[in-house]
Structure formats: C-alpha cells, structure tokens
Amino acid sequence: MESMLHITTLHYLVLGAALFLLGVIGVLTRRNVVIVLMSIELILNAVNLNLVAFSRMWGGLHGQIFAIFVITDAAAEAAVGLGILIAFFRNKETVNIDEVNLLKW
Amino acid sequence: MAPVATPFFFYLFAAIMVIGGIMVITRKNPVHSALALIVTLLAQASVYLMLYAPFVAGVQIILYAGGIMVLFLFVIMLVSIDRSIRERQFNSQWVVGLIAATALGGLFIAVYTKGTNIFPEHALSIVESDNTQQVATMLYGQYMFPFEIASLLLLVAIIGAVVMAKKRI
Numbered sequence: 001m002e003s004m005l006h007i008t009t010l011h012y013l014v015l016g017a018a019l020f021l022l023g024v025i026g027v028l029t030r031r032n033v034v035i036v037l038m039s040i041e042l043i044l045n046a047v048n049l050n051l052v053a054f055s056r057m058w059g060g061l062h063g064q065i066f067a068i069f070v071i072t073d074a075a076a077e078a079a080v081g082l083g084i085l086i087a088f089f090r091n092k093e094t095v096n097i098d099e100v101n102l103l104k105w
Numbered sequence: 106m107a108p109v110a111t112p113f114f115f116y117l118f119a120a121i122m123v124i125g126g127i128m129v130i131t132r133k134n135p136v137h138s139a140l141a142l143i144v145t146l147l148a149q150a151s152v153y154l155m156l157y158a159p160f161v162a163g164v165q166i167i168l169y170a171g172g173i174m175v176l177f178l179f180v181i182m183l184v185s186i187d188r189s190i191r192e193r194q195f196n197s198q199w200v201v202g203l204i205a206a207t208a209l210g211g212l213f214i215a216v217y218t219k220g221t222n223i224f225p226e227h228a229l230s231i232v233e234s235d236n237t238q239q240v241a242t243m244l245y246g247q248y249m250f251p252f253e254i255a256s257l258l259l260l261v262a263i264i265g266a267v268v269m270a271k272k273r274i
Contacts, residue, residue: 007115009224010217012156015119017213019126019145021206026130028202029195034135034181038142041173042126045149048161056156057224061239064161065248068240071161071168072255076262078173082180083269089184090272096189098196 012053020046033088033095037081044074115155121148133190135181139174146170160237 019042026039048067055063085095092099125145132138146169153162196202244252 007111007155010221011115011119012152013224014213014217015122015152017210017217018123021210021213022123022126022130024209025202025206028205029199030130031192031194031196032135032189034177034184034186035130035132035138038129038135038138038177041142041169042129042145045146045169048165049149049152052153052156052158052161055158061236061243064158064236064240065243067158067161068164068244069251069255071164072259075168075173076258078176079262079266080269082176083266085180086183086270093185094188095184095186096192 009053009057012056013050016046016049016053018046019043019049031096031098033085033097033100036097037078037085040081041074041078044070044077111155114151118148118151118155121145122152133194135186135189136178139177139181142177143170143174146174157236160240 023039023042023046026042027036030036030039048070051063051067051070053063055061055067088100089095122145125141125148128141129138129145132141146165150162150165150170153159153165
C-alpha cells in the first residue's frame, strides 16, 4: 500500500509501457491507415513520458529538451504521413492499409 | 509549494490516458479515435505538469492537441470514411499481432520487476519556478545545432507533404 501511494519514477514508466503497448497493438492489428498513424502518435507519446520521467529522476532538463525534439519529429512525421495517405487515397480510393501492396511480390 | 494529492491525480490521469488509448485503437470511426487521442494527450499534459515540466506540457497542448490533431481531423474529412467504417476493422494477422504485443508486455513486466532497485525511491527536488527559462537557455545554447537541424527537418517535412499531397507538381 505504501508503494501505491508514493509515486516514483517506476509508476510513470509503467504508464508509458502501457501506452506503448496500446500503440503497438493498434499498429499491428488495425486496417485503417488513419488509426495506424494515431497509434504511432501513442507510441511517440509513451516515449515522451519516459523521457520526462527520467528528466525528473535525474533532476536535469535534458530529457525535457529531447521530448520537445520528439514532438517536433512527431509533427513532421504526421505531416508527411498524412500527405502520403492523401496520395494513396487519390490512387486507390481506400484507406485500408492491406491495399498498400504495390511493392509486394 | 508542495504538490497536493499527487497519487490521486496520478492514478486519475493514468486511468484517463489508458482508457483513451484503448478507445483510440478500438473505435470504428476515425473521428472518435481522434477525439479519444485528444483526451489522452491532454491527460498526458497534466502528467507532465506533475513531473515539473510545464513547458513540455504547454507544447504538448498547443502542438499536439492543437496542431497535429487538427491535421488528423482535416485529413479524416478529406478522405471518405464511409466505406472503411462498413469494412472489417482488424486485419487477418491480428492474432499474431496480439501475441507479439503480449510478448512485449511480458518483456516490460520482466524488466520492470527485475530492475526496480535501479530507480531511486525519492526524486530529486528541483527548482520549479524557472523551467521555461532553463529550457530556452539550453535550447539556444547547448542544443543550438540540434535545434537548427530540427528546423531543417520541418522544412523538409513541409516540402515533402506538399509534394505528396499535390495532384500535379
């Protein structure tokens, strides 16, 4: 009970791991490209949570700076990913990720 | 100022985040998923505040919940979702995917139960008043070069997104 009431770094890490798992399940099982991209955002957020928790643990700010860079990266990734999605939808008239099979043999 | 009722708020926001995450990956309609993701991101901003990271929390709300999610909602409006809602939502490899995710979860549990004593019990006490100033000093000092690289990355992403989405260049 004592360990439940005292929030340590490990609590944040477990929360991050749970979010990461949800994102992985979304990426591996969903067929809708938009939801797959949202699951990738979940994964990036889990990483950010871990970075900020470690930053708090060591008392520095490097983790927070890195989290800001990861958010920048997520913005770039979302822009390019959604651009690809629009190009894909224009060609195939679908958002089903199983239809992305042009390079398959 | 000492934090008030930290365990209660931690478990509250953790529950909101996990339930929101489950909603994101189970809803049929992508708009509902996007709204659940916004709730998750806002709860995560609150968790950042509990970790004494107010600047990251603000960036999270403005950039993630404000910017990226608007981008997602616009794209959901651009593509037609009527057909995908009527289709099967999970692909044929979903059992394998769940097994892989379960294995990853087992790995996490093993690592975190074995490695509990790596993490110190009590976090260091840090000054909470000038977080934004310190972040700015580090971004424009020690992290100047990565900062510039990030701006280049954003430029490349803008050009890439326009090239991808435009019908004919």
